[in-house]
Amino acid sequence: MVLSLDEQSNNRERYSRQMLFPPIGVSGQQKIEAATVVVVGMGALGTVIANHMARAGIGTLRIIDRDYVERSNLQRQMLYDEDDVLQVRPKVVAAQRKLGFINADVTVEAIVSHVTAENAEELVAGADLVLDGTDNFQTRLLLNDVCFKRGIPFIYGGAVSSHGMTAVFIPGQTSCLRCLLGAGDSGGDTCDTVGVISPIVDIIASLQAVEALKFIVGATGAQRQGLLSLEIWQHQMMDLKLPPARENCPTCGLRQFPSLQAGNGGGGAVTLCGRETVQISGSRALDLEHMAAKLARSCELQRNPYLLKALLPEGERLVLFADGRVLVQGTEDLDRAQSLYDRYIGS
Numbered sequence: 273m274v275l276s277l278d279e280q281s282n283n284r285e286r287y288s289r290q291m292l293f294p295p296i297g298v299s300g301q302q303k304i305e306a307a308t309v310v311v312v313g314m315g316a317l318g319t320v321i322a323n324h325m326a327r328a329g330i331g332t333l334r335i336i337d338r339d340y341v342e343r344s345n346l347q348r349q350m351l352y353d354e355d356d357v358l359q360v361r362p363k364v365v366a367a368q369r370k371l372g373f374i375n376a377d378v379t380v381e382a383i384v385s386h387v388t389a390e391n392a393e394e395l396v397a398g399a400d401l402v403l404d405g406t407d408n409f410q411t412r413l414l415l416n417d418v419c420f421k422r423g424i425p426f427i428y429g430g431a432v433s434s435h436g437m438t439a440v441f442i443p444g445q446t447s448c449l450r451c452l453l454g455a456g457d458s459g460g461d462t463c464d465t466v467g468v469i470s471p472i473v474d475i476i477a478s479l480q481a482v483e484a485l486k487f488i489v490g491a492t493g494a495q496r497q498g499l500l501s502l503e504i505w506q507h508q509m510m511d512l513k514l515p516p517a518r519e520n521c522p523t524c525g526l527r528q529f530p531s532l533q534a535g536n537g538g539g540g541a542v543t544l545c546g547r548e549t550v551q552i553s554g555s556r557a558l559d560l561e562h563m564a565a566k567l568a569r570s571c572e573l574q575r576n577p578y579l580l581k582a583l584l585p586e587g588e589r590l591v592l593f594a595d596g597r598v599l600v601q602g603t604e605d606l607d608r609a610q611s612l613y614d615r616y617i618g619s
């Protein structure tokens with residue numbers, strides 16, 4: 273992109289404080305403006321990360337999320353407001369709009385999608401860096417696998433309650449998230465079962481953002497090593513050494529990338545923990561207009577260009593996305609959800 277003199281001087285002003293910081297400077301700023309960063313998950317972590325990235329002047333910011341804005345998000349998901357709730361905007365659509373007001377020079381690619389084994393490689397194509405804004409280890413391991421397969425650094429972050437953790441995984445240099453987790457995969461608490469306070473999310477996301485800036489400007493000596501664990505209510509902090517890469521790690525050792533094997537990436541029907549919601553990944557895209565006409569006979573509907581929400585006579589709600597996903601809200605019973613899906617969407 274060639275900037276006019278006026279635009280150049282505007283940019284000098286916009287980024288002046290950041291360029292005065294010696295480790296970034298003018299050349300670091302140029303690298304930031306040339307970078308492509310992917311943020312997966314636009315909840316509490318993702319919105320804070322994207323805010324930092326957009327204000328710093330990242331060239332291309334690709335944001336990916338499967339959900340829409342709900343009232344319970346507003347307490348900590350910094351880019352959203354009450355109008356986004358009323359309009360039932362998908363999170364990435366609301367975020368793209370807000371980020372556009374913040375910095376119109378940033379190219380924001382908004383993707384309403386669930387990351388799966390099938391689409392993960394496409395979603396991170398061209399990325400210099402992938403930042404974790406997700407809320408579950410299944411998706412994190414999938415991102416870990418796709419990043420290590422393609423040699424893209426992956427910056428992990430997670431927060432629940434008043435506690436958070438973050439680490440930087442760089443293919444060829446550090447071990448990976450799968451080495452860290454060992455054989456078991458997490459499970460454990462999620463925000464939807466134990467709650468979360470907003471400062472811990474901001475802190476963890478900001479730590480992810482600063483590591484992203486270091487990586488982009490090439491400040492490798494400053495890159496934080498280890499797994500940082502913070503508890504901010506009692507104020508406890510631990511910086512743990514990352515384990516060495518395991519030779520038999522299926523990701524960074526054996527390069528088998530198990531989460532990328534078809535069927536392991538979170539497709540099918542899954543219960544979204546603590547949310548009384550089942551997500552069913554349909555095998556085909558949905559024509560929302562056609563579905564609205566069909567469902568209008570029996571359901572109360574709410575819709576926008578991105579999704580269709582239907583209140584069923586049975587009491588549950590269906591949220592249909594154009595990519596074929598359907599959320600069945602009001603149940604955690606997979607069979608019940610599947611039967612409602614079959615009844616209203618068809619197989």
Ligand SMILES: [Zn+2]
Nearest residue numbers: 448451521524
């Ligand atoms: Zn590993």
